[in-house]
Amino acid sequence: xxxxGLERVLEHAADPVIVTGFVQIAIAAALTAVVLGIIYARxxxxxxxxxxxxxxxxxxxxxxxxxxxxxxxxxxxxxxxVLAFMIVVAAYISYKRGTALxxxxxxxxxxxxxxxxxxxxxxxxxxxxxxxxxxxxVIGSMVIANxxxxxxxxxxxxxxxxxxxxxxxxxxLSVGASPDEAVTEYVSTSVYAALIPTIDGIKSLGVVKIPxxxxxxxxxxxxxxxxxxxxxxIMLMLFAAGxxxxxxxxxxxxxxxxxxxxxxxxxxxxxxxx
Amino acid sequence: xxxxxxxASLTRVVGGEPIVEDVSLRVATSTVxxxxxxxxxxxxxxxxxxxxxxxxxxxTVYLDGVDYREVDPQELRRRIGLVPQESALRPGTVRENxxxxxxxxxxxxxxxxxxxxxxxxxxxxxxxxxVEDLSGGQQQRVAVxxxxxxxxxxxxxxxxxxxxxxxxxARVEELLGDLIRTExxxxxxxxxxxxxxxRLGDHVAEFEDGRVVAEGRPEEVLA
Numbered sequence: 001x002x003x004x005g006l007e008r009v010l011e012h013a014a015d016p017v018i019v020t021g022f023v024q025i026a027i028a029a030a031l032t033a034v035v036l037g038i039i040y041a042r043x044x045x046x047x048x049x050x051x052x053x054x055x056x057x058x059x060x061x062x063x064x065x066x067x068x069x070x071x072x073x074x075x076x077x078x079x080x081x082v083l084a085f086m087i088v089v090a091a092y093i094s095y096k097r098g099t100a101l102x103x104x105x106x107x108x109x110x111x112x113x114x115x116x117x118x119x120x121x122x123x124x125x126x127x128x129x130x131x132x133x134x135x136x137x138v139i140g141s142m143v144i145a146n147x148x149x150x151x152x153x154x155x156x157x158x159x160x161x162x163x164x165x166x167x168x169x170x171x172x173l174s175v176g177a178s179p180d181e182a183v184t185e186y187v188s189t190s191v192y193a194a195l196i197p198t199i200d201g202i203k204s205l206g207v208v209k210i211p212x213x214x215x216x217x218x219x220x221x222x223x224x225x226x227x228x229x230x231x232x233x234i235m236l237m238l239f240a241a242g243x244x245x246x247x248x249x250x251x252x253x254x255x256x257x258x259x260x261x262x263x264x265x266x267x268x269x270x271x272x273x274x
Numbered sequence: 275x276x277x278x279x280x281x282a283s284l285t286r287v288v289g290g291e292p293i294v295e296d297v298s299l300r301v302a303t304s305t306v307x308x309x310x311x312x313x314x315x316x317x318x319x320x321x322x323x324x325x326x327x328x329x330x331x332x333x334t335v336y337l338d339g340v341d342y343r344e345v346d347p348q349e350l351r352r353r354i355g356l357v358p359q360e361s362a363l364r365p366g367t368v369r370e371n372x373x374x375x376x377x378x379x380x381x382x383x384x385x386x387x388x389x390x391x392x393x394x395x396x397x398x399x400x401x402x403x404x405v406e407d408l409s410g411g412q413q414q415r416v417a418v419x420x421x422x423x424x425x426x427x428x429x430x431x432x433x434x435x436x437x438x439x440x441x442x443x444a445r446v447e448e449l450l451g452d453l454i455r456t457e458x459x460x461x462x463x464x465x466x467x468x469x470x471x472x473r474l475g476d477h478v479a480e481f482e483d484g485r486v487v488a489e490g491r492p493e494e495v496l497a
Contacts (some may be wrong), residue, residue, distance in 0.1 A: 167362035170327055171417070175375040175424050176352035184378065185364070261329055262347040266288075 012069045025058070072133050079136040083120065086141055087113050090148035098155030098253070100271035107252040108151055115245030116140075116147040119237050128233055139234065142213070143241045146198065150242030151249055154194035158250055161186035162257055162264075163272045169264055179258040187250045194246045198239045205235060278303040278460040279354070279428055283333035284323055293319045295484040296333070301428070301477070306454055306461040308475025308492070310468055316484035317464040318359065321430050324462060325354040337428070355426030359433045361410075361417035368392065368408070369401040372419045384423075391419040396449055411442035415449065422453075429454070429461045436466065450474065468496050 012018075032054060039047045071078055091109035098104045120140050123129045129139050162169070165186055172182040205211065206228065214231035218224050257268045279301040286294040294316045301307045309317045322328045324335055326347050335342045342350055352375075363371045372391060373383040385401075392400055395415035405413060414434060421429065434450060435443040451474050454461050465471050471478050471492060478495040480488040488495045 167358060167360055168364055171358055171362035171420070172374060172378060173327060174325060174351050174356040174358065175420060176348045177375065177378050178348055181378040259329065261326055263327055263329060266328070 006070070008073045009066055009069045013066075029054070068137060071137060074133065076131065076133060076136075079133050079140070082137060083117075083140045083144065084113075086144045087116060090116075090144050090151075094148045094151040094155065097152040098159050100159055100268060100274070101155070101253050102256045102265075102268060104155065104253065107249050107256070108155070111245045111249035111252065112144065112147045112151055114248050115243070116144045116241045118244060119143055119241040123237055128237070139237075142234065143237055146238040147241045147245040150194045150198065151245050153197070154190045154246040154250060155253075157193045158186065158190040158253065159272050161189055163269065166264060166269060173262065173264070179262050180254060183254045183257070187254050190250055191243070191246050195239070195242055198235070198242050202232075202235045202239065205232065211235070276303050277301065277336070278338065279324065279462070280336040280339075281324070281333065282336065284320070284330055284335065285332040286319060286323055286328060287331040292331075293484050294323060294330075297484075297486055298333075299479055299486065299489070301460055301462060303460055304458045305476040306463055306474050308471035308478045309462060309464045309481060310466065310471045310478060310496070311481030313466065315481040317466075317481050318432050319484070320481065321356065321432050321462060321464050324428075324430055325351050325356045327351075327356065352424045353426055354428040354430060355421035355424060356430040357414075357417050357421045357432065357434055359436065361413040363405045363413055363416060363420075366405065367401065368397065368403050368405055368416050371405055371416050372401075372423050374420055375424050387423060388419075391422055394422070394453060395419045396445075409442070411438050411446055414438065414446055418450070418453070422457075427460060429459045431461065431463045433464055433466065435470070447474070472496050 032050070036047050036050055039045075039050065071082060088109065091105060091112050094112070095105040095108045098108075101107075120129065120136070120143055123139075124131055124136065129135050162183070169182045169186075173179070201211070211231050211234075213234055214224075214227045217227035217230065257265055259265050277300040281297050281299050284294060284297040285292060297320060299307065309320060311317050319328070323330050326335075326342060337345065337350070337353060345353075364374065369383065369385070369388050370377060372388045376383050388401055389398075392398055395418055397412060397415055397419070400408075400412075400416075405416060408416065414437070418434070431450065435446050438446060447470060453459070454474070463471070463474055465474075475492050478488075478490065478492045479486050480495055
């Protein structure tokens, strides 16, 4: 075996800790089975979805672990390729929340790329993210995932606001407002609504929840105060990435719901209503 | 008499069906054109074409003899103001709604003008009232003041009293009639109420299936 990456994956796969991992999964699965039993007994009717979710999740996360294992031995440039791939997938998952909006995949791709990409590059350049494959992938994926979630929430809210405030938007157009001016209130509402989970996450830091990264660092023996500081820095990064993403996307999209003659586009409104 | 507003074969097709078809009408300066017809006859769709909230499929509109496609839509809508069927006010005070056109572009509000307009629509001293505390008729009058705030040359009224009870309807109608006459406004009024058309209109056009089927003086058309 000459390929160091593959060697590393095999080494990781043969580690006795993998057996421990399966035991832990089995214990957690037993608890899930209890929930499944309740769902089945009460005829709630979504036990199939739970099983499918669990199997899919297991396969995806183990595959991800194997890929990360492979990547840890790869050249650092691969980090950029993988993060770019993640951004494309994030945009694909997210755009489905606003398919009625024209060009929403492209704007989501550009916005997540801009928001998450700029944050990752800036933080890496400033040294807040170590230029190692491990840090770039782990922190980078967190930033992208958060940007995706924020983008999805913004798209969902924005389409809802357009549909339910059509009369108000057209009333403003009727007194000479530009399209941007007519939707500015709804853009702000969408941006704020999309950022609520991140804002609440920062508010509740350490009080309601010990976030995953901080918990992991403490379990791994890191100084808890440093773990807390680092977690806070990460939360601010998530906020920045999410904020940049949704501001960019709502600005790009708010123009696309209007025609060249500054009319609310009937086709878009009809598509939202469907 | 000079035409302030003129439509030339104005047509709008949606989903293959014409909802406004080949409408050619003239509205003289400082007169009221009342558009009547049953529900679904295309009256409101016609009105939305006049300030270009919707795009004509064919034909056009001339404002003072100029094809409105040559005018920037924002400027056009300031010159041809539309009062929508539902008042479509935003949460906030009466003042914030009347002066919405200034506030949305961070321009200073002309409070004197707001006060004067509120007097004109019989809502004196209501500037700081929350619009949610107003009755339907009062909200409709705020919507009229919001349109008049930008000082339009043409006023489009879409069923301005259809949501009101009969007593409020009579008051709002009287107020609109008074406003139109004293301000010398050119006006297109869409209404399903032929009696209202007769009271307010100088000229009447009757719509059916998107087409004008009768046109003339109220006593001729509505007889």
